[in-house]
Amino acid sequence: MSYTLLRGSFVIRYPDIPRQGPEPDGDTIKFRPDTPGLVEGLPRPSGRPPGITRRGISVRLEAVDALETHFEDTHQELAGADLARDELLRRLGFTNVVFFDDLPNKVRSADQDSLRGHVLSNGIDANGRMIGFVYAGEADQPDGSSVFVDEALVDQSVNAALLADGHTYPAFYGTLPTTLRAHLAASSRAARAAGKGVWPRSTADPDGAAVVPDEASLEKLVIGPKLFRRAVSYLATGRTDFDGFDEWLRADPVHRDDRLFRLDTLEPSNMHDVVAAAGRSLQLTVWPEDFVIEPDPAPAGSPTRPGLAALSASR
Template sequence: MTYTLLRGNFVIRYADLPRQGPEPDGDTVKFLPDSPALVETLPRRSGHPPKINRRGVSVRLEAIDALETHFEETHQQLAGADAARDELLRLLGFTNVSYWEDQPNKVKSADQDSIRGHVLTNGVDANGRLIGFAYAGDPSGADGASVFLDPALVDASVNGTLLAGGLVYPAFYATLPAELRTHLAEVSQAARGKAAGIWPGSTADPNGAATVTGLVDAEGLVMWPKLFRRIVPYLAAGFTDFDGFDAWLRADPVNRDDEVFLLTRLEHGNLHDVFKGAGQRLQLTVWPEEFIIAPDPPPPAVPSH
């Protein structure tokens, strides 16, 4: 599949607003394209326009999901979350990055506030972010060029490197071509087999359920981030166990119970088909590379050109 090449700068700090800058994490980073108009031409997978302004647009790194450094005033296990973020920034070329003590997700100082790089993208997600693969430095191709993305080029991306190092979980959306999904599944499986990165601490997965008595428990665990992002609002709603988790997911098929395609069964389903919860125990019943997540559907009457 061809992707659009965007040249530009990755940005981690605003010199004029140092305490109001971006909050990079292990799978999202701000990007200021050289040609912002190109972003407006990209496919809108869920019907939403890109959220781009004079400071740039966020890039959601395709195929990976990093432990949350911050999510609705919570976080996941910070050792793993920070390791993914720090390696992402290092791979892009940032050095000596430090953070505000009272705002630990905002960059206080670094050798570079921004740095040259490029993105290969095939569209915009439901949150207005670019879906793409990130690379350090300037490429040989022209801005806006169509690039055929093969497994070797994916392996050279920040996304592929983080997955190979076991620093992130896989998360395969329908925007990812089948050839690349198959390849990246093997990359992730190899990292898990070597017990690299986060994998030795992974829980709430097919190898065993996690015990979660509340949010404090969840924040200290290594689990698939999308599962964490579902249990945070569930617990915030006042639930004290997971007996009602299945019904709660099913009650909102867009924002909670994402549509999935189960690769091992060749069946369509939803997130409730890959989670199991009862009492204080919760787990993902299949590995995350074994299903494809559908993008959010466009709102009514919104074209998805």
């Protein structure tokens, strides 16, 4: 499948307003494209336009899901979450990155506030972020080139390195080509089998359920980040156990009960079909590389392809 090449700079700190700067984590980083019109010209399967400003746009790394350093005033196990973030920054070339003590997700200082790099993207997600494979340094091809991405090119990305080292969980959406998904799934399985990264501490997965007495306990666990995000939002409603989790998921088929395609059964399903939850017990019953997540559907009337003006601006 062809991706659009975007040249630009990865940005981790705003020198004029550092305390209001980006908050890089293990699967998201700010990117300032050389040609903003190229971003406007990307497909938007969920109907959401790109959230780009003069300072750039957030890039959500394709195929990976890192432990949350921050989500709705909570976080996951910080040892794994911070390590994934630090590894992403290291592989992009950032050095001596120091975060504020009172704002632990914002960069206080670093040897570089921004570094040249490039992204291979095939669209905008439901949150207005650019989805892509990220690479350090300059690309050989011109800005805006259509690039066929194969397994060898994927393996050069930071995304692939994070999966291979077990720093992130896999997260495969329907916009990811099948050949690349299968390749990256094999890499993630190998990392799990070798006990790399987060995998020795992983719980609430097919190997066993997690016992979650409260939100504070949830923050210390290593579980699939998507399941964590759903559990945090559920517990925020005031519930103290997971007896109503299935019903809560089903009540919102867009923002909670994601549409899936099960690769183990070759059947369409939903998030509730791969979760077992009751009492204090929570478990993802299928490994995350064994299902494909469908992007959020576009609201009625929302364009999923860029308009003519955006396409003209990108040329």
